[in-house]
Amino acid sequence: MPSWATLLSQAFNGLALGSLLALVSSGLTIILGTLGVLNFAHGALFTVGAYAIFVAFQYTSSFFLAVAMGSVFMLVLGILLERVIVRLFYDRPHEDQILVTYGVGIVLVEVLRNVFGSHAQRVPVPSWGTGVTEMGFLMYPTYRLQLIGMVAAILLALYLILYRTSLGLVVRAGIENPGMVGILGIDVKRTFLVVFAVGCVAVGLAGMLYAPVVAVSPDMGATFMVQSFVVIVLGGLGSFPGAVVGGLIAGEIISITSAFNSAYSDVMLYGLMALVLVLRPQGLFGSEGRV
Amino acid sequence: MSLLEVERINALYGDSHVLFDLSIHVNEKEVVALLGRNGAGKTTTLRTIMGVLSPRSGEIRLDGKPISGLPPSAIARVGVQLVPEERAIFGGLTVEENLRLAALTAPKPWPLDRVYEVFPRLKERRTSRGRTLSGGEQQMLSIGRALIRDPRIILMDEPFEGLAPLIVRDLVNVSRALAAEGRTMIVVEQNVAAALSFADRVYGLNNGHVVYEGSAKELQAEPERMASFIGVGLHG
Incomplete structure (x- = not known):
């Protein structure tokens, strides 16, 4: 039995991991819900984000400036991918969409491996985030607390776009019933470019903010990719609140289980997914229909 | 003609x-x-x-x-505006959001209040999500979505x-x-x-x-x- 201090610190780790998973999964689920495309390049885009800040930081030496440059890079990359590749696959079968995005993911990862090598790179913790914070009941790395706050702010921004703008209104309606959105005079496909690009920026930001915590390597996105699939199944396909809540639940399960026996953290995660699929096949926040 | x-x-x-x-x-x-x-x-x-x-x-x-x-x-x-048989209300959107969505691409949309004059019940339920409406309310909303666009037919x-x-x-x-x-x-x-x-x-x-x-x-x-x-x- 691990000590209470260990459990508490793992609970905070779960919050950090969970918020990152929430950010990664919300991009994945919004793209899936709106475009109908399951983006298998999502994990690779996470990695690209981490490398983007690694490069940008070397030139700017400012964390926030590097994040800003990295975001612009992810935005441009997202626009290019949608216009040049993904757009051609909207009317193709799901298998084709999975294959082409999977292929894009492989190409992105191998390009990174070619340019930067397979060995791990380091992105330093920003100067304002070094050290530990004394919270009275727990000593916890300062940057990880800031990470949770920054991710929460980005999720809030996504929420505001989805729930307070006309674009968000069209996206939410389009996830439910794209045919009826068309009958009301709106060309849903016009929002696809924006949605794909926003999804890319979201997952890229997750990679950037995570980079100082871990070693940056070409394969770092693979685990996040698989776990974010589990998250969107838990939360309900196409549901933004589902991705956020599902991400937090997944993060806590992985971290808390690790405190007991890390070999079982994936088992517990998949066990929960199986349970949800049996009891509530549409996911915690999902509705039946679509996808 | x-x-x-x-x-x-x-x-x-x-x-x-x-x-x-x-x-x-x-x-x-x-x-x-x-x-x-x-x-x-x-x-x-x-x-x-x-x-x-x-x-x-x-x-x-x-x-x-x-x-x-x-x-x-x-x-x-x-x-041209279809009010479909299955009503096709957006269940996750509120009554008002359903109406605002419908109005987005209309050249001269009605103000919301004009729809509420036709269907006062929709005004009472304007913050309710579509999936919580009764069948009759859904039909009112479906017709309201068409009216707010002020279509030719x-x-x-x-x-x-x-x-x-x-x-x-x-x-x-x-x-x-x-x-x-x-x-x-x-x-x-x-x-x-x-x-x-x-x-x-x-x-x-x-x-x-x-x-x-x-x-x-x-x-x-x-x-x-x-x-x-x-x-x-x-x-x-």
Whole structure:
């Protein structure tokens, strides 16, 4: 039995991991819900984000400036991918969409491996985030607390776009019933470019903010990719609140289980997914229909 | 020239031929009822006009300009608005969001309050999510979504189906008021008496063919005639 201090610190780790998973999964689920495309390049885009800040930081030496440059890079990359590749696959079968995005993911990862090598790179913790914070009941790395706050702010921004703008209104309606959105005079496909690009920026930001915590390597996105699939199944396909809540639940399960026996953290995660699929096949926040 | 002209259209669902050389027209400020049995092609006619289904041949014109072959979003933007049979309310959006979404691409949308004047119940429920509405409220919202766009012509598919008699009475009254203020509509309805109470003209459909055309008054005077064409009684 691990000590209470260990459990508490793992609970905070779960919050950090969970918020990152929430950010990664919300991009994945919004793209899936709106475009109908399951983006298998999502994990690779996470990695690209981490490398983007690694490069940008070397030139700017400012964390926030590097994040800003990295975001612009992810935005441009997202626009290019949608216009040049993904757009051609909207009317193709799901298998084709999975294959082409999977292929894009492989190409992105191998390009990174070619340019930067397979060995791990380091992105330093920003100067304002070094050290530990004394919270009275727990000593916890300062940057990880800031990470949770920054991710929460980005999720809030996504929420505001989805729930307070006309674009968000069209996206939410389009996830439910794209045919009826068309009958009301709106060309849903016009929002696809924006949605794909926003999804890319979201997952890229997750990679950037995570980079100082871990070693940056070409394969770092693979685990996040698989776990974010589990998250969107838990939360309900196409549901933004589902991705956020599902991400937090997944993060806590992985971290808390690790405190007991890390070999079982994936088992517990998949066990929960199986349970949800049996009891509530549409996911915690999902509705039946679509996808 | 009529506002809407449907000329000799043929429509297919996969391999099955559903509409055969079907021609109808609707004049400005006219309410036309499409009557007929299940499977006669009434819903398919409305879906084809809206562009959800493309006709294999024939032409559909609004104000003399061809619209057949355009996607539904483009057809909606020139002023054709379907109120679908299944109502298709966005369950995760509130009543007000459903209406605001509908108004987004309308050239001259109504203010929200004007919809709420027609359906005061929607104002009471404006912050409720679509999936929490009763069947009658959903139908009001579905019609409200069409009205807020102020379209040239509204296509109503079975607006009274599956609703309680009191709600049907309210909706018939609203339909009459809309007809009286000169709104152009096509209405498909199994409740023939309700439809004839505000329709000017009637087409009878059978197996994808127009088998009857006449004024609503003529038909009301000769109920057995309607029955002989399509086997739907006035009180059916």
